[in-house]
Amino acid sequence: MSQTNIGDDEVDIVIGALHADLTSFLNEWRPLFSRFHLIIVKDPDLREELKIPEGFNLHVYTKSDIDRVVGSSYTAINFSGYSCRYFGYLMSRKKYIFSVDDDCIPAKDDKGLSVDAVDQHITNLATPATPFFFNTLYDPFRKGTDFVRGYPFSLRSGVTCALSCGLWLNLADHDAPTQALKPGHRNSRYVDAVLTVPARALMPVSGVNIAFNRELAGPALFPGLRLAAEGKLRWETVEDIWCGLCVKVVCDHLGLGVKTGLPYVWRNDRGNAIESLKKEWEGVKLMEEVVPFFQSVRLSQAAVTTEDCMLEIVALVKERLATLDPVFARAAQAMADWIKLWKAVGSGSGSSRPSNG
């Protein structure tokens, strides 16, 4: 397997707008975004009009689009807050998606050079992943490096990378208790590596800075695990963590890869960890059940697509988690609804959808 060529016209950049004024956000990203098509999804809870600067090729989706497309048939799916971006994933007709939170801007690397996060994610998705054996020099497909001595030759062609998870300088994606304990802690370490997360190793996928192959990962990225008091700060959510575990389990089963590491984005200071902690730490508690559950998931040989895998996971969630907490029963329903919605509205690529913004 060699490098795939990914054209600019195969990529959508999906932004969930939790803030109405996107002027400075989009202007910061302009040099990197201007050649791509953008999908902006306005948080349905946001009252004010979106402010978007000129010069971008974009579609905007708002609450009325969400209501029109989703209607009343999929009541378990809630697109408010951070989950609004999933509507963008649904409506996209491109093969690859990059999504970043609207409180992040491009970062600079350890030499002071601007990081092209979009380009790096595209490279990550275009080159093979190596989940079956750990390469100690990290991604062997990066320039200037290779497989090390002892790496089996039959595993060197790698597999398709379905998900690329980036990182964050400044405000790293810690949970509220961790950040509250060290309020001044900021991430200043630029780790110049991309690596494949090995098969059967699970990890927390942060939605702050990700890119994925929509055909392969789309059905597994959805608003599923919604906290009772979910808020508009990442400290008050775990929905992306839940999706990430679904994606990883599916990728492990289907022989696909997940990469992590570069690119970095700069995440602006926002919110107060202690306030979030006081308000919401249900997410932290739920992880204690969620992680062992996903570690125990085994999918059948009959599951050969992402949708198949997700349906089996839904059944397992209903069987093993739903009785522990109603939030899991709702998640299972949301997953089932999403798969139907994806089949009805989301599948396929090529033709673009007109917006109604």
Place this chain on the structure above:
Amino acid sequence: MAQPAIPVTPALKDDLDIVIPTIRNLDFLEMWRPFFQPYHLIIVQDGDPTKTIRVPEGFDYELYNRNDVNRILGPKASCISFKDSACRCFGFLVSKKKYIFTIDDDCFVAKDPSGKEINALAQHIQNLLTPSTPFFFNTLYDPFREGADFVRGYPFSLREGAPTAISHGLWLNIPDYDAPTQLVKPLERNTRYVDAVMTIPKGTLFPMCGMNLGFDRELIGPAMYFGLMGDGQPIGRYDDMWAGWCAKVICDHMSLGVKTGLPYIWHSKASNPFVNLKKEYKGIYWQEDIIPFFQSVVFPKECITVQQCYIELSKQVKEKLGHVDPYFQKLADSMVTWIEAWEELNPPTKAAPAAQPNGVKKDAPAPKPK
């Protein structure tokens, strides 16, 4: 975190041995002097035992040549390779310390991107003294490093981590490539400094390179056997690989952690790729059977010590790899011999250690009491 080049009180000064296999000379030690001098060295001299290897002044060391290996182990010496750096594991066998750092004699002090010299030993110690996180991958890498932590979504119940058994360091300049890759890219140099330490997840195998390696001898020592390589053997340059695969499956079974990443050393010598190809050639295609074997190893729950796991592994090697080549039957036997030697030299009930004079160079030690 700023570290003094020469720590005021070197960490683990009396608990760590530095094991160095050599066949040429130990000139490289001069460059390491500021970092190594406080520690005890175990030199394993490979090749011609009549040759004298000069150790630079001021180091406290034991030196063993092939005659010493034969004298100390008797018939069990057959498990220690000759004319291959695999002989280093003899140093692990005779050490009396809790920790080992092993390094090749063509590895020098590297510089980090700021130009500062890297104290590789101090970094290995830091890696070994902090927990690993094998059960769930932390996307910000080692959360126990200064300036890092666990990310959102990492379960609190897993944040204690597991004890770290192995610390695997990397190399700037000449990367550890196999012969075919060296032939295709003879000029490639590793110039990328990746400022990370990370735990290799449970259930994942990796190629363990022995040229810059630290480990907790009490936790994993008996599994760090570097196999039968070199003179009289059909294979070479797979010693550390073999030890790494055995050690990793045992670490996974015993919930011990393996870290990789920092520290970097500067690897100066590119070995001859044609010579390497001859040594590795069998390994390259045997590996295709070896890897699935290790990926499917299961230890019965009765195996609760490293030695028990290792003996069990030797049985499985004989049973499942024996058909690939008779070499594996010999290797399985030598794995058992190694454990026998380990038990003999490291009896479970420790006698009070004999008083050791400080700073005196020692030649081959007296035979160990039976």
